[in-house]
Amino acid sequence: MNNFTFFTEFILLGLSADCHIQTLLFVLFLGTYLLTLMGNLVMILVIRGDSHLHIPMYFLLGHLSFLDICFSSVTMPKMLQNFLSQKKSISMWGCITQSFFFLLCGCVEASLLSAMAYDRYAAICHPLLYTMVINRPLCMVMVSAAWGMGFLNSLVNNLFIHNLHFCGSNVISHFCCELPALFPLSCTDPTANKSLLSGSSAFLGLLTLPLILFSYSRIISAILNIQSSEGQAKAFSTCSSHLTVVLLFYGTALFRYISPASGSVLERVVSIQYCVITSLLNPLIYSLRNQEVKAALQRMLRQ
Template identity: 55%
Template sequence: MTLDNHSTISEFILLGLSADPHIQALLFVLFLQIYLLTVTGNLMLLLVTRADSHLHTPMYFFLSHLSFLDMCFSSVTVPKLLENLLSQKKNISVKGCLAQVFFLFVSAATEVGLLAAMAYDRFAAICHPLLYGQVMNSLLCKGLACGSWGLGFFVALLNIFPAMNLDFFGDYIIPHYSCELPSLFPLSCSDVSSSFTVLLCSSLLGGLGTCFLIFYSYAHIGSTILRIVSFSGRRKAFSTCSSHLTAVLLYYDSAFLHYFMPTSGSPLELISVQYSVVSSLVNPLSSIA
């Protein structure tokens, strides 16, 4: 059954961040600069990683995937946000909204998978340095990367199919600047219990599962670092994982604030911007700091 048979409306209205034209103009300039820096910075990192043979290591292999993902993540919402900041009618089609939902799921789930894979890489480098080359071989790195992308598409497909069967009538205003599945539930007259259950279970399993893997890796890393006698040895070991740990904390903290704080309709909506716009720029920088 097609989506058109399930909806009497053809588009949603995104309220955005502000109704003030002057603020909208300032936000457009700001977000355009951030978006251009994000695309340029991540693209340069991809090119440098590919061109420099010294960077053909597991860490930079995963970092290149993260950079490509961050470009995609930012491109899911920012272009539409920029368009709506300049237009009077801030609309998005129902199909376009669901497409945005789908690719947001792909980006978010793939990123947690990549962060978990990078945590395992740091675990192998610090806890088993003599076996690092054998453990983190090319086959395993490619498998972890493919597994992360597979997780992203699996979670996205798992959530988008129930969402495509939702009926939308009457109210069609989304109090955000982008489409996300939880913001569609109040607009639907269908029973959203199954879709909500799938969303909750996939988020808990994917988010908490990868978070546990990261915590487990860093628990062993911390234990290994504490057993190092020399201060310089401890500092060197910590420096190899501090940048990745920064990226992990940045992602999970912003995601927690984004999904668990009532940001809609308040200045705290900017927290959501930090999660979906700014983090794509900061992540690669913190990962190579």
């Protein structure tokens, strides 16, 4: 260990080393970030300002919009700064802080999407009992549990980072401090950290994915049992938006955390999908495919 040089900052490799491409990427991601903030803020304002949307489904959707603002803000400001700076560095404490909030937001989003899947199951499969099955106190419990599990998962994983010593190369083959990208830089054995991250991710998946799969298996079965095609289309439209978001988020996140880290460009593209693009698309998907949200937005604009 005495032969290694330890360091106190990391260099984020980013998406490209070409100056001209970095300028184009800065413009592209600045527009993406501003649209993400604007879209999710509008969703929160519409949901809070329209009394027709004061129901559990939109209570959860409002929290998802707030979470998407947090998720994109964890990585985007530093990424935008690095596009314009020569030295693309981040301090070790800054990197650990970013990895903490990145994992926190990712875990909370996974938990929140499973709660929203259960909400859609109750609305479609038990419409007469919906207000009894899903109510405001239960939604508060589900949201609190999502944040609690995300905080504990992120805290434990990031506390164990302090057992690692980083030396040699300090270049992270990524645009942010995501934990799988940090492990290859450790000159001490990160096997325990990898096992902890894999185990906690698997545990979170076992808590959230079965609920999503159960909910949508029952939803699909209920929709197929509807006699009229018009009724099937109406029932499917109430859950298609959420199903689209689930596929976008879980599909890319599972690929990133199940496959071994290689530092490839594909890993960075996949990470952009679930931590940047999904946050941008969520308000668009829920507003464009939801008649109640569009009607509430029209009422708000008229006022």
